[in-house]
Amino acid sequence: MIKPTEIYDLYWYFAAERQRIFYNRLSEQHNNLTEDSILKTYRFTNAYRASDRVSQFLIRHVIYSGDQSSQEVFFRTILFRFFNRISTWESLSTALNHEINYANYNFRLYDEIFTSIINGKNKLYSAAYIMPSGIREFGFSKKHQNNLKLLELMMQDNVPERVAEAKSLKNVFNTLKSYPTLGDFLAYQYTIDLAYSNLDCGLESDFIVAGPGALRGIKKCFSEVDNLSPPDVIRYVTERQQHEFSIRNIDFPDLYGRSLQLIDCQNLFCEIDKYARVYCPELAVGGRTRIKQKYSINPTTIKLFYPPKWNFNHKIPEKHLN
Template identity: 45%
Template sequence: MSKIISNSDPVLPIKQPPKKNRMQIHVSLAPAKTTEVFDTYWKFAVLRQEAFFKRFQQLAGPWSEDEIINKFKFTNAYRAADRTSQYLIKEVIYKEGYSNAPNEILFRILLFKLFNKIETWELLMSEFGLLTYKDYDFRKYDKILSEAMSIGERIYSAAYIMPSGGAFFGLKSKHSNHLKLIEHILENKTADKLIEAKSMQQAFEIIKTFHGLGDFLAYQFTVDINYSTLTNFSESSFVVPGPGAKGGISKCFTNTGGLNNVEIIKLMTDRQEKEFERLGLTFNDLWGRKLQLIDCQNLFCEVDKYSRVRHPDIKGSSDRVKIKQIFKSNHSPIEYWFPPKWDINKNIPKNNKTDQ
């Protein structure tokens, strides 16, 4: 059954003699209505974060009482805590020895994110050492990647689909076009434009102008760039819902009460403490950092997948009925570290290596 949710603080309960299970009156957000997946969204966030911290504490698995979370692969509740994001932050953006020149920072982020695969970055590093724009050579990079492809190595992550860019740059290989895309972006003084951007949305619009980077990819790249010193915007200042998030929203709500997808994600971000409290849940945040818009957007995507098994009768706008990726533990340890401007690294216990 659908239930009506509130977009404002609950009013104080009517004063009555103490009784068990006394009802509280809430201000209605009618006609917005939710399904049972709406509550599952918050429960999933808690369960996934609990699993994160159990692994962080190096406890033996399984790390969840929820068999769906134990069996299938889901991203962390916080995007920046995922293995690939951690590698980007520590080994690509802030690694000691790399230049902090704007063009160099942007070059590294784009080179990593267009492939979004740690092994591809490390392949290039094994050939060229520190990867710099100053020493970049298209022919050399293209040769190494072409050789890797020729022996059957995957150089792209399966996290999301990258358009080939062939229509714009005219090269045969997808990776060749993407190397040219990096050149094109840097030659257009994009790093300087990003530094001058007044908002995250403006930075997004700058990235979106380049061929092959539609709304979803441009937003993901904007979030990645915002980990660096090039920009410094709140992660709760702007969001672009991806296809998976839209599917999750359609499963959580039967009627959004006139709110669009962006407003729904903002609503979830604003209401997080209230919803955890309403459900009697304890959510362990990221060492003092609340869920941001990007995290709530991602949680919708993960709940879209999770509910295929937990709530198979609720279809939403998605045609998918199975979760494709089975969880496989990666035993390479992670030592968690986040952009210094977040001011949370001091809260992370030392010797925190874990195998997320």
């Protein structure tokens, strides 16, 4: 029998309030985003993973910009996520005259470009989705060199073609996870990124892997989960979302008619773990008692673009689409 805690109520409140903040930002209500003091102070991801700034850049400027062959889409997507930093992609693109593609890939050239970014005292990697150094597996002294060699290995093994024919997220995940330095978390995140593309990777509702933050969030939301595995708990929550919002009288402003998917509910468990550190620090799990990143208002107009196969880009106000 599943036994929820008070944090489970917060889970649904948080999902709705974070999504309202998203729409308030679209309406440019920068001074009236939320009355929640925790959400005002600290940085949290969106309720929908695909709405986050870096995911939006990935979808619009990486996945759907350029050659749509499986080889090139895979190459661009994985290369971007290895670094997961918009400024790194833009610097690389500028150095290559906006031609980032596998057809013209050259290890020495890419190494020189990334090294020059480092020498300019700029960061190559984001703090999210941290890639292992790969020094032991590939033998190069610099992390980016080993990451490039990993990508080369995947390309040489025809992984793009295998992904394009996988037809299920689990098959894609297992393929990616079989490569050095890619554990469960990164392999699954990259799987979801590839599922945004036109490749036949399967549906987001097919398969879920719980990351470390989600595991902590699940522990805070439930005192007992019977014999359910973490993926089972996430699926249970995802399938009950309409009921859970309804019984709490929460009006959830979904994403242009799209309900929360498994990956979104997984992420929300991670975010509620962070939120609860401030809301009730006595429930600390894994020794984490604070939130590192503070929220700061970004007044720039949000531009949105979602995978065309989701069929709702036409619902986005033109101001935020172009």
